[in-house]
Amino acid sequence: MHRNIMVKVGIIAFFIVLFIYLLYPTIKFNYLMSETAKEDMKLEDPVAYEKLLDNSIKLGLDLQGGMHVAMEVDVPELAKALARNKDQRFEEAYEEAASIVEQEDRDFLTVLTQELEKRGADLARYYGTKSLRERDEILSYLRNQASEAVNRSLEILRNRVDQFGVSEPTIQKQGNRRIIIELAGITDPQRVRRILGQTALLEFRLLKDQQITQNVASRINEYMKGVLAEVDTLEKPEEEKDTTIVTPEELFGEMEEAAADTAEKDTLELEREKLFRENLFFTYPGDPQRLLVPRENELRLKRVLEDPDIQNIIQTEAGEAEFLWGQLDPSGEYYGIFLVEKEPELTGETIVDAYPQPGSGYDP
Template sequence: MNKQLTPRLLIIALVLAWAIWAVWPTFQYQQLSDSEIESLRDEGKLEQLESRSIKQGLDLKGGMYIVLEVDLPTLIENLAINKDRKFSETVNDVRNQLVISPEGDFFTIFSDASSKNNLKLSRYYYDYGSNSETIITALREEGEDAINRVLEILQNRVDQFGVAEPTIQKQGSQRIIVELAGVQDSERARALLESTALLEFYIVKEVTTTNDLMIKIDQSLKGNEVVAAVQNQLNQIKILRQKLKMKLFLLPNYLEKQKMMDQKTLIMKNSAKTLMWIDLFHHY
């Protein structure tokens, strides 16, 4: 009888040992203080401990459940190159329809509203195409890219917040669900997430557009240098012309004075000759 129980007891002991080994990281992690968590994070050991511990969701650990909605109307307003009253009215109509039908596809509603109001999208988004279908497709891609960037930045900010097991996922075309298990300071977490989402909606020009703009600025600066050099040469020529004009103005007086001096010299020479003839006459 004892011989039959020995293998069973051995198996039970092995299972218990494995269970204790599997649960031990979770026990260690739950016993850590905030200062110890920060110390392990600085040493690079916290991630390994978190990966081995049992993940507890909101139902076991408590925390926050947040639904964020990307403001796509603001996004397309920022992407528009030209804006007028008709465009603003169309965007406001889309906002109102989204309030009535929050589950509706934003870009489909925007396309329908543009057609209804006879809004030519190529006038406002000519960088994205020449027809409405191409422009709507490009705007949809911009919206998806914006949501993906929001997801990435939310993940980075939540990691800095120190949440061990966050859940961040996209729901539909414009909503993001965030689950923060174990968060106690709800106001700080909400402010962090909301500010992150808003920061993501600043539109940045493409690299090629920026480079072209910098090249044009350089060319303009070089052109200004050339203009400045030419202007300097013209100023010097103007000064020389003024000096030459002054000399030409003074030349008659100079010639007159020179003529008078020549006449005086001639008189003096003639007077000297006369005196010489008189002297010779008296001599003989």
């Protein structure tokens, strides 16, 4: 009997220890670490941060709060943007249809069609092509465009949500026109609105010459090595002393001396010591205009590029230029960054229309 009780107690104790072991990463990440500590860990040791994040339980909106965002495709604006040869009749029909839909729960495209027909116009005048002539075909085309706009927006929003660093965000399509986004743990609603609500703009920027890119990369590397050397000179080795005799003053004064030494080290220097590490990036062998950044160095390099001294180096060597980040390579290990002109040479506002046309091997 006594042995059976001991076995049961042992099993219970084992599961309690196992439970605490498995739950500890969640407690540490969500309750024991401040936001500053999380940012420092993410900056200094991205691998350990990702491991801790993966081992912790993902808390939803009901447990840790966050934001619930509903976004909807503006069909009237889409219809107006797709229309060609817009005239007074179209503008009047558009305004009337928008007013009716605002007051009544009706399909905008159907109302717009009716308003155009009242004014002696039809959809083919504004939306027709060689392959689209009939009313029903054009309506089907416009509805497909609205549905495709939602699908394109889903992909764009997923890329934008990645900037928040939220683990397992919920992004899903609801109906034909609405997208629901749930971001657990987000505490800055203004930033969410700014990033999710910004309008995408097509821009064409010129790459800086490869020699300029190499000069900028070389100067930044030299500067980082100089910062590291400066930090090293601040750390003086301690003098050896006899440790066989320990006085009370030495015993209780040891912590005070350590605290004083830490206080003497400037906080800015500590931050720079964390950020400025060698080999944050390197040149891509096959393309001198592309720099490769290991995935774990992404956040650190972004912070480095915000440093005023680094900005001065870029301006001195390349003029009005900045680094643009590309996507991860197929291996998922490196980002590509490119030095480009700050001002775009061409924007989407300049392009009136564009058509795909296959080219040759010499003129793609």
